[in-house]
Amino acid sequence: MNDPVLAQYEAFPYPLRDPADEKRRLIEGSPSNLREIDHYVFAGRRDFTRPFRALVAGGGTGDGLIMLAQQLADRGTPAEVVYLDRSTASRRIAEARAQARNLANIRFLTGSLLDLPGMGLGRFDYIDCCGVLHHLADPAAGLAALTSVMAPDGGMGLMLYGELGRTGVYHAQEMLRILAPAAEPAPERIETAKRLLAELPTTNWLSLNPAVGDWRRDDAGLFDLLLHARDRAYRVPEIVDLAARAGLEVVAFVDPWRYDPDSYLADPKLKARLTSLSKLERAAFAELLAGNIKSHNCYVVAAGRAATALSAPSDSAAIPVLRQDDGPALAKLIRDDRIGLRLDGLEMTFALPRLAGPILTRIDGRASLAQLQRTLEGELGRRADATAFARDFAWLYKVMNGIGRMMIRHEIRGS
Secondary structure, X not given: OOOHHHHHHHHOOOOOOOHHHHHOOOOOOOOOOHHHHHHHHOOOOOOOOOOEEEEEEOOOOOHHHHHHHHHHHHHOOOEEEEEEEOOHHHXXXXXXXXXXXXXXXXXXXXXXXXXXXXXXXXXXXXXXXXXXHHHOOOHHHHHHHHHOOEEEEEEEEEXXXXXXXXXXXXXXXXXXXXXOOOOOOHHHHHHHHHHHHHHOOOOOHHHHOOOOOHHHOOHHHHHHHHOXXXXXXXXXXXXXXXXXXXXXXXXXXXXXXXXXXXXXXXXXXXXXXXXXXXXXXXXXXXXXXXXXXXEEEEEEEEOOXXXXXXXXXXXXXXXXXXXXXXXXXXXXXXXXXXXXXXXXXXXXXXXXXXXXXXXXXXXXXXXXXXXXXXXXXXXXXXXXXXXXXXXHHHXXXXXXXXXXXXXXXXXXXXX
């Protein structure tokens, strides 16, 4: 096998998954959650009673594939999800996971995404490509191939490594190219890597990086992180440029709070100096500020479409939906009008409005903002009048969408 990247994934399918686990849980993530796709690609207006075609390019052991196929099946969408990967070992695991769930909406193919322009697969409404482009010798060629099969009004969910959040990874890779060269058998390389990791001084960048822990879980994770034959990492401006060269533009990086300097800064003078920056310029600044973004998830669409692809709570008919939570459970996480999270070594708390709890407990994915406001006004009286509701919902939405919990959809007439 001449390609070391393909050889790696035949020997170490990644991420390591057991199909038997499908009986007890669905692995959900971002991008490619169906509610996110609707929100960031179709402005919350996609009619999922109509046929839907999706491509999972470089599907690996199937996390994104299974999530998307299951969510489409749960909605009853007449869908075809095409899985494409070069690794037959990875494909076997993904197929077994699909079989465990009795998913009949997946078509499995073995091959390279670089060959997509000549495969005759037609156009796709949505394309998932996570953790793949940064392993190609020519990532731009890979994205161009994906763009060639994307429907004009469709979009993609991409994941690419983040340079700053992977600080220490490439130092360790460099050391292991000396200590565990590619010519040696994989088991010996893994043993050498484990010996090195056990000896890292506390001042080593990998030791200091709380965002990276794949090497602690299993051999597949260690090999993928530290012994990979080919990978590179990106900063926000580089991803924006990569997309532009393929005729695409970024709708949003997710979760949005991570790409907003205001999430980290309290000093009003510093915040004021950033107000003139564009959304993507602010995202680039936030990446520098946070320092812990190890992977970039983003949604992209054809150039010129970004302004209309993103759904927003701009009218009273908008319907708030929760990504995978139920409202009452989410409301219980609020303490003293604040909600917190911990991610990659950073602890954050976000202030919430007075009506946050009452609003969240009544979000059911069907009620519009106008209906929610009327319900709350009837139950809470003047405290939830139209002005107070609009103010508090806008605040709540900014926080909850920012942390990836809330999206917006619109009722599709006739569906």
